[in-house]
Amino acid sequence: MNWQIPLLCGVVVFCGLAILAKDLIKAAIGLAVASVLLGILFFTMNAPYAGVFEISVVAGLITVLFMLTIALTKAEGEVRERRWVKIAFPLFFVAFIVIDVLVMKSLLSKVQVVASGAESGSFGDVLWKQRTFDLIGQLAVILAGVFAVLALFRKKDKHD
């Protein structure tokens, strides 16, 4: 059976939920489910790396960050400190990184990239040796995002 169409429909429905839900936790869960379905879709389309990245980073890491942020803040903007969050999050984060690194390491040298591509070799070769400049570009994207957040959430100075 072709699972791609139902999966795609699921992605759209849960993305819709993420946008429409007023409860932030429901919205974050909607995004995570959509991301998991998208990751599975990538696997069915023979793109395991995209699938692993999608599930581990978007469904995993980003959802944890969203949940943590929601758990630490109240509507009034006060930060509610909880001891278990302080302990659990670093542990979860370290465990996540370790599992992610192990999974990626086992996959990196095994799967070939698109057969018709100009790039050839394992995924690791392509990512680190042939598409190095993409990493610089991505670094720049992340830096721009960080500066944007710093600028938009800075303490506002008076100006006329």
Add this chain to the structure above:
Amino acid sequence: MIFLFIGLPLVVAAFMPLIGKISKKFLPDLLANAVFLVLFVLAATSGRQLIAGGPVLQSLSWLGEPVAVQIAVDGFSLLMLMAIALVTLCVGLYSINYMTPYGSKANYYALLLMMVTGMNGLVLVTDLFQVYLFLEVAAIASYALVAYGLEHDELEASFKYLMLSVVASAAVLIGIAILFGMTGSLGFAGVADALRGLDSKLAVGACAALFLMGFGLKAALIPFHAWLPDAHPSAPAPISAMLSGLLIKVSGVYALTRIFFNVFGLAPGAWLSQILMGLGIVSAVIAAFLAIGQKDLKRMLAYSSISQVGYVVLGIGIGTPLGVAGGLFHLFNHALAKSLLFLNSGSVQQATGTRNLDEMGGLAKRMPVTAATSLVGSLSIAGVPPLGGFWSKLIIIMALVQAGHGVLAVAAVLASVVTLWYYLVIQRKAFFGKLDEKWKAVKEAPFWMTAATVILALLVIGTGIFFSAIFKTWIQPASDALAKGF
């Protein structure tokens, strides 16, 4: 050496927040402007010798090992690098005084440097996916810079810009994915070679349509222009100058032109050429009429940007060497003149507290330098001889006539007359006439703001007077590079 255009602003931006902890204003001002100056000197002095023997492909090596970082510079990239360096330097100088009340200068310069990194990267890469990456770098920095004042209007304009820009980026990414799926390559030359051997007009047409929509949105061509009249006026004046003077041209016009010429192989008279010319003339004419009705000075300038980008696309769309050269020359002229006018609008807004033209009047008596430089910029964009804008518009119109598009040539002339009309309205309402009582205490803009506008005005005048030399040394090689490809 070429990698410095990307690496230098990127590295300095990364350290800028730390430098901001040491010195809130002086060091960020000094360092950012030093970077802009170095980039300008590099582009002006070594660029032309570098490409004297044709396009230069440069690969990096790290500890003797080659690294897969390949960038290229040809006449077209060099023209864009020069325009970016010139405008950014003036914007940097202007920001020394203008951005002080906004606070957190280090953060501001970090974002400005990231925007420059994105634009420089975009004009130097030879790979479709890297085009997308650097497009995003410049775009993300620009969203934050538009909202930098954190007022309601600025945040709303930034959000609108973000939403439409994301649609544009998605369209570009889908187009790139389809091309990669068809050709198995992402490099400009590789994709172009593979497309020549494929008979898939429908898929290529779909990609071209996606790129037109994506880059058309970035360039704010009509009908993809809705975000620009909000985003450009709402941003702080130096950022308006960057957006209107550079960003719409680099992330819209440059990317579109590079891909259409060097990947799809645009030829005069082909359907792509017809579509580009159509979009160009519609933007040039309609936006000129939309500008007339505006009372907000910066909003009028924003509509003017849409109209002038229309001229650029019209010229490039003709596809003949003369048309392309005219389009590129107009791109360069408009980058200088529109940046100048947006900086002037910032000086006026800071001095009077308003952007409403109906509330101004007689400001030339209090702000003579701002008024004079504003007149220079206005006349250049309106196409009055002997300023740069006149020559570029003349070349575009000559190219239209030469290619047998007489009706479009007449429409372009008429749009130019309308342009002159609304720029004279700006001059009359803002600077000439009787000085209103409430503006008696208005003073000329501070030193660095005035210095930046004077430099740009001198460049606009110089481009007109020395147009022949500039055309031969900067514009013609850019046009030739597009014809030859990498």
